[in-house]
Amino acid sequence: MKKVLIIGGGGGGLILANHLDTNEFDVTIVDKSDLHFYQPWFLYIAFKGSKRKISRPIGELVRPGVNFVKDEITEINLDERKAYGSRKVVYNYDYIAIATGTSPDPDSIPGLRQIYDEYGDYHSSVYNSQKLWSHVKNFKGGTIAIGQASPTCKCPPSLLEGAFLLEERLRGMGMSVGISDSISPSNGNDPAKTGTKGKSRIVFFTPFPRAYSAEPMNRVVEPMVKERGIEVMPFFDVDTIDVQNKTINSLEGESLKYDLPIIVPPCKGPKIKFTPETVQDEDRFIKADKNHMKIPGYDDAFAIGDCNTLPTSKTGVTAHLEAMAVSELIQGKYSEFNGRINCPFDTAYGKATFVIADYKNPVVPYPPTATKHFMKMSMARIYWMTLMGTADPIFERFFKFTTPEKLNKKYASVE
Amino acid sequence: MDVGVKIIDSRGAACPGPITDLARAYRNSKVGDIFEMWATDKGVKADTQAWATKTGNEILESREEPDKIVIRIKINKR
Numbered sequence: 001m002k003k004v005l006i007i008g009g010g011g012g013g014l015i016l017a018n019h020l021d022t023n024e025f026d027v028t029i030v031d032k033s034d035l036h037f038y039q040p041w042f043l044y045i046a047f048k049g050s051k052r053k054i055s056r057p058i059g060e061l062v063r064p065g066v067n068f069v070k071d072e073i074t075e076i077n078l079d080e081r082k083a084y085g086s087r088k089v090v091y092n093y094d095y096i097a098i099a100t101g102t103s104p105d106p107d108s109i110p111g112l113r114q115i116y117d118e119y120g121d122y123h124s125s126v127y128n129s130q131k132l133w134s135h136v137k138n139f140k141g142g143t144i145a146i147g148q149a150s151p152t153c154k155c156p157p158s159l160l161e162g163a164f165l166l167e168e169r170l171r172g173m174g175m176s177v178g179i180s181d182s183i184s185p186s187n188g189n190d191p192a193k194t195g196t197k198g199k200s201r202i203v204f205f206t207p208f209p210r211a212y213s214a215e216p217m218n219r220v221v222e223p224m225v226k227e228r229g230i231e232v233m234p235f236f237d238v239d240t241i242d243v244q245n246k247t248i249n250s251l252e253g254e255s256l257k258y259d260l261p262i263i264v265p266p267c268k269g270p271k272i273k274f275t276p277e278t279v280q281d282e283d284r285f286i287k288a289d290k291n292h293m294k295i296p297g298y299d300d301a302f303a304i305g306d307c308n309t310l311p312t313s314k315t316g317v318t319a320h321l322e323a324m325a326v327s328e329l330i331q332g333k334y335s336e337f338n339g340r341i342n343c344p345f346d347t348a349y350g351k352a353t354f355v356i357a358d359y360k361n362p363v364v365p366y367p368p369t370a371t372k373h374f375m376k377m378s379m380a381r382i383y384w385m386t387l388m389g390t391a392d393p394i395f396e397r398f399f400k401f402t403t404p405e406k407l408n409k410k411y412a413s414v415e
Numbered sequence: 416m417d418v419g420v421k422i423i424d425s426r427g428a429a430c431p432g433p434i435t436d437l438a439r440a441y442r443n444s445k446v447g448d449i450f451e452m453w454a455t456d457k458g459v460k461a462d463t464q465a466w467a468t469k470t471g472n473e474i475l476e477s478r479e480e481p482d483k484i485v486i487r488i489k490i491n492k493r
Contacts, residue, residue, distance in 0.1 A: 151438040156431045207438045209465050213431035215458045235469040237438050251442065252470050282443065290427055311428035311436075339427055359427035362456065 001026045004330060005083060005093035007073050007272075009036055009058035012305030012319035013099035014387045019327035022065030030083070030091065032072035034058055037126065038383050040316065043158060043346070045129035046122035047136060047165035054126065061387050077275040078301050095330050097302040098286055098295075099323070102154060102267035102314065109149055111241030115261050122162055123154055123264045135260055136169060141198030142259030145248055147205035149238040150266030152283060154306055154314045156213055157345035157355055160221060162262065163204045164348035167228045175200045178229020202230045205248070205256055207237035214363035216412060217345075217355055224347060224368075238263065267314075269307050285309045290359065291336040292329060293322050302326045310339075313355075317342045320386065320395075340399065344376035352376045354402075361404035365411050425454040426483055433459045434466060441470070441490070448490040449475070453483045460484065 002025055006013045009031035020027050035055045044050040059068045071085035076096070083091040104124040106116035120131030146166065148159050167177050174197030204211060204225070211225045211232045212218040225232060237251040241261070248256045248263070269284030279287055279295050286303035288295055290310050295301040303309075304326055305319030312318050321337055328335035339359030345368070346352045352373035357363040385391040423440050425433035433454040440450055452463065460477055463486050467474050471492035478485050 150442075151431070151435040153431075208431065208434050209462045213434065214429060215462075217430070235466060237442070251438075283439075311425055313430050339429070341430060343430075355430055357429040359429070359455075361429070363430050 002094040003028070003092060004095045004097070005030065005091050006097045006099060007031075007076070007083065007270075008099035008101060008305075008307075009033075009061070009068065010099060010101045010305065010319065011316050011387065012101075012323045013097070014058070014061050015320050015323035015389070016097055016099065016304065016327050017066045018063045018387065018389045019324060020066075020330065022063070024331070026067075027065070028067040028069060028091070029058065029062065030069045030071050030073055030085065031058055032070070034068075034070045036061055036387075038380060039123075040155070040158075040344070041380060042122045042124075042126070042129040043161055043165065045126060046120070046132040047162060047169055049133050049137060056384065061384065063388065073272055075273045075275075078279065078295065078298055079275060081300065093300075095300050095302070097304055097323075097326055098270070098272075098307055099304045099319070100270035100272070101306045102269060102285075103271065104265045105268045106149075106265040108266055108268075109238055109241065111243045112149060112238070112263065112265060114243050115241060115263055116265055119261055119263075121262070121264050123158065123267075132262065136166065139170070139173075139175075139200070139260055141175060141200050143201045143203060143257060144260045144262060145203050145205060145256050145258035146262040147233075147236070147238075148207070148264045151207040151237065152267060152285075152314075153264055154267060155343065156313050156315070157343050159206065159264065160204065160212055160225070161346045161348075163202055163230050164224070164228070165346065166262075167202055167230055168348040170200050170202070173197055176229075177202055178231070203233060203256060203258075204230055205233040205236035205238075205250070207235065209234050214355065214357070216363045216365040217353075220353065220365050220367055221345075221347065267306075281309055290339065291325075293326055293337065302329075310337075312339050312359075313341045313343060315341060315343050340404075342399070342402070344372070344379060346373065346376060356402060356407060357404045361408060362412075364404050364407040366407060367411070420449045420451050420487075423450050423452045425452060425456070425459070427455060429456055432456055432462070434462055437463065437466060437488075441472075441493075444490045444493055446490055446493050450488040450490070452486040452488065454486070455483055457484075459486065463488065 038054040041054040075084040120128035239251040288303040288308040304322040306314040325335040343355040347368040351368040353368040473489045475487040
């Protein structure tokens with residue numbers, strides 16, 4: 001039986017493992033943690049104080065016949081088809097899929113480590129999200145600087161989702177948001193009640209040219225950003241943070257003062273030593289071709305999900321679809337990933353949208369609705385079925401009926 | 416290919432888009448470097464122009480080829 005070794009028990013690793021025929025393949029997942037987290041929920045821990053349990057043991061998320069080993073892989077030799085774990089354990093394979101996800105790197109920006117340790121974030125862990133929530137719920141007023149420290153970041157919509165949910169929270173606490181709070185939001189808040197508990201400013205900084213990086217979606221959300229009093233600093237790529245003077249400085253030469261910093265740290269690829277080392281880029285992401293996720297030069301090695309260099313978003317749906325394609329390829333069928341993204345985007349006040357595109361079609365200017373918010377919330381429930389493959393028929397139909405080509409005909413032409 | 420020109424291949428990138436790769440390359444650049452960006456995203460010309468204006472760098476050339484848009488950028492400020 002051919003051995004398939006999967007490094008990482010996140011979404012990509014589990015979906016790949018659970019789609020391989022274990023009567024044909026000896027499938028093993030190795031992960032340094034024995035828990036799997038539903039990462040999109042970090043947002044609701046950090047900005048709504050959610051106490052939902054979002055982790056499950058990896059061993060309970062694999063289909064019968066799939067092996068799970070808790071171990072940390074430190075070295076992979078692609079030429080010898082060997083991976084090395086702790087205690088000198090050697091894993092041999094016929095096929096390998098690297099699906100480690102990313103690791104946060106707060107040490108690459110001066111001053112960020114201190115901010116990260118003190119305030120947490122809403123991308124890296126439950127603990128960090130809870131830490132951030134303790135600052136959000138006790139916020140007494142002033143300027144909140146929120147954004148990503150580097151253009152490479154998981155989940156592009158999550159940055160603005162944070163700003164939107166923060167604004168909803170602050171107004172809910174009775175604070176005003178924005179320099180002049182003359183514009184009342186059209187969200188059902190009583191304008192008479194806002195602003196009685198203090199004044200706040202939310203400054204959203206981004207390395208991109210606009211509030212949302214992809215222009216068609218920006219057309220949809222920018223009016224909401226303005227209406228809610230959220231200020232935007234575009235082309236602001238964090239260079240240094242002066243913790244003493246509470247100032248963030250950008251590579252582009254601007255600075256931003258804060259009272260509460262919410263900074264998502266840069267993320268990097270896995271800390272694994274590869275032979276050959278040229279398969280990793282300067283930020284340790286693993287090079288892979290954009291349709292088959294194959295590591296260049298190897299027919300038996302794949303990189304799926306956040307850890308690879310594909311020109312697409314680092315998001316659950318890409319890990320999912322890449323894993324599905326790789327499972328077919330390993331089983332000798334032809335398959336390719338077309339770059340499809342489908343990122344849920346909570347715009348607060350009970351509405352959400354999806355960022356939908358693929359390699360050939362631009363992002364759809366898809367308007368937020370309450371139905372899409374319900375779908376985002378439902379995803380948090382059916383997620384565990386998705387990992388097992390049980391929800392495949394639903395996703396197949398959904399992706400078929402919501403191709404960016406079809407949706408753009410409907411939404412992008414109405415201008 | 417010219418010596419010393421860094422190719423930034425962003426073909427297919429729709430979201431977050433080509434500026435991700437440009438900003439990443441900028442962080443590790445030095446004055447005098449030349450980037451050649453390849454992209455398919457239609458907004459790349461306007462975005463790169465806005466980026467260059469903001470950062471004080473220079474667009475040397477911008478042309479459309481059948482399969483991609485090519486933009487050459489000279490790093491004057493870092």
